[in-house]
Amino acid sequence: MKLNINWREFGIQILKAIWPVIAGALTGATVVTAPGCTSRAIKQVVAAQPQNRLVRHCFTCKERPEMLRYPQLHHMQEALMTRRDFITNTTAGLAAAALGGCVQTLANSRRFDDTLSVLISDTHVHADSYQRERLTRVVDEILRLDPLPRRVFCFGDIAFLRGPLEDYQAGRPVFQRLRDAGIELIFGMGNHDRREAFGEVWGDCQPKSLVPGHWVSETNLGPCDLVMLDTLHEPDTPEAHTRGWITDGQLKGVQREWLDAELKRRTRPFFLCAHHPLDEITDGDWKAIKDGLMASACIGWIHGHDHAWKHRLIAPTKRRWGDNNFKRSLCLPSTGHWGDIGYVTFRVSAHEARASYCAMDHYFPTPDKRTPMDADLLEEKRNAFMTFRF
Numbered sequence: 486m487k488l489n490i491n492w493r494e495f496g497i498q499i500l501k502a503i504w505p506v507i508a509g510a511l512t513g514a515t516v517v518t519a520p521g522c523t524s525r526a527i528k529q530v531v532a533a534q535p536q537n538r539l540v541r542h543c544f545t546c547k548e549r550p551e552m553l554r555y556p557q558l559h560h561m562q563e564a565l566m567t568r569r570d571f572i573t574n575t576t577a578g579l580a581a582a583a584l585g586g587c588v589q590t591l592a593n594s595r596r597f598d599d600t601l602s603v604l605i606s607d608t609h610v611h612a613d614s615y616q617r618e619r620l621t622r623v624v625d626e627i628l629r630l631d632p633l634p635r636r637v638f639c640f641g642d643i644a645f646l647r648g649p650l651e652d653y654q655a656g657r658p659v660f661q662r663l664r665d666a667g668i669e670l671i672f673g674m675g676n677h678d679r680r681e682a683f684g685e686v687w688g689d690c691q692p693k694s695l696v697p698g699h700w701v702s703e704t705n706l707g708p709c710d711l712v713m714l715d716t717l718h719e720p721d722t723p724e725a726h727t728r729g730w731i732t733d734g735q736l737k738g739v740q741r742e743w744l745d746a747e748l749k750r751r752t753r754p755f756f757l758c759a760h761h762p763l764d765e766i767t768d769g770d771w772k773a774i775k776d777g778l779m780a781s782a783c784i785g786w787i788h789g790h791d792h793a794w795k796h797r798l799i800a801p802t803k804r805r806w807g808d809n810n811f812k813r814s815l816c817l818p819s820t821g822h823w824g825d826i827g828y829v830t831f832r833v834s835a836h837e838a839r840a841s842y843c844a845m846d847h848y849f850p851t852p853d854k855r856t857p858m859d860a861d862l863l864e865e866k867r868n869a870f871m872t873f874r875f
């Protein structure tokens with residue numbers, strides 16, 4: 486049998502595999518890189534971060550080049566490798582190159598990308614229903630990401646319907662896998678949640694709330710912040726509790742005062758996030774909130790509730806034709822209750838954030854009842870993304 490070898494390609498692959506060793510020797514850094522990543526770009530990163538001993542660039546991911554345009558955002562401390570790991574990976578790279586493949590050499594190492602978060606919503610977990618298994622599938626997918634996201638935000642409706650303790654207990658082992666992998670997990674409250682039951686199960690892990698009596702948090706994403714509001718309008722009476730689980734959002738009282746002050750105070754770009762869409766904050770004058778948002782350093786509004794990947798423009802309430810002062814809002818899919826099913830990766834660089842929909846399914850009302858339209862909706866939104874600029 487005659488082997489047909491493309492010697493030119495073979496040589497290129499060998500060079501690509503060994504040049505990190507050479508670059509590492511020249512720069513004093515431990516360099517692990519990949520085809521498509523130029524030595525000049527690597528040197529720029531090393532120059533910008535001389536204290537770091539490792540520069541990483543994904544073999545295949547098309548999103549990574551922007552990291553090299555903004556090397557100061559490339560957090561590398563978390564990704565430090567031992568010399569032994571480096572040699573192992575480089576050897577694996579050489580072997581892969583010899584086989585003619587552009588193979589991810591870092592596949593077995595669990596490293597984090599500080600610029601990457603995952604956004605999920607509307608898990609609606611119940612011990613005896615399909616939603617927990619669907620959430621498990623999403624968690625499996627997240628844990629397969631390489632590098633791992635630094636954090637996962639869950640935008641509420643964690644519980645199935647009325648927020649009993651058992652729902653949170655049923656969901657905890659699934660979510661806990663993210664925490665066990667070292668991923669930070671931050672929750673928001675949805676209309677199907679109840680603050681006290683949530684606190685009993687998750688209070689020890691959730692960031693300390695910035696607003697008393699609510700679950701409000703702030704997370705530093707590097708160039709910007711993410712503020713998770715608590716728009717849950719919890720029923721006031723036991724009778725209302727049994728039927729009051731499809732409610733509009735609420736932002737008033739102490740949380741509204743806090744928010745108004747924050748909108749004026751903040752100079753760093755920040756996202757406002759909540760379970761509800763902005764125009765469903767019916768208890769708290771959503772138009773006034775919107776105008777405050779439009780005049781602030783807020784980048785945009787991200788929410789769940791509608792179980793759909795979709796985005797819209799936000800404009801000031803009083804707007805003349807031709808004004809182009811817009812911000813954007815994004816709605817997230819559910820992890821498995823109904824509607825668009827999947828998760829969203831959220832990558833932040835110096836002046837933009839890219840949200841990408843990882844579509845896994847579509848059904849309504851349940852996975853065992855499907856129509857051809859479900860397949861259409863899944864296909865039409867596959868690979869959807871949107872960009873927030875700031």
Ligand SMILES: [Fe+2]
Binds near residue numbers: 675790791792
């Ligand atoms: Fe929901």
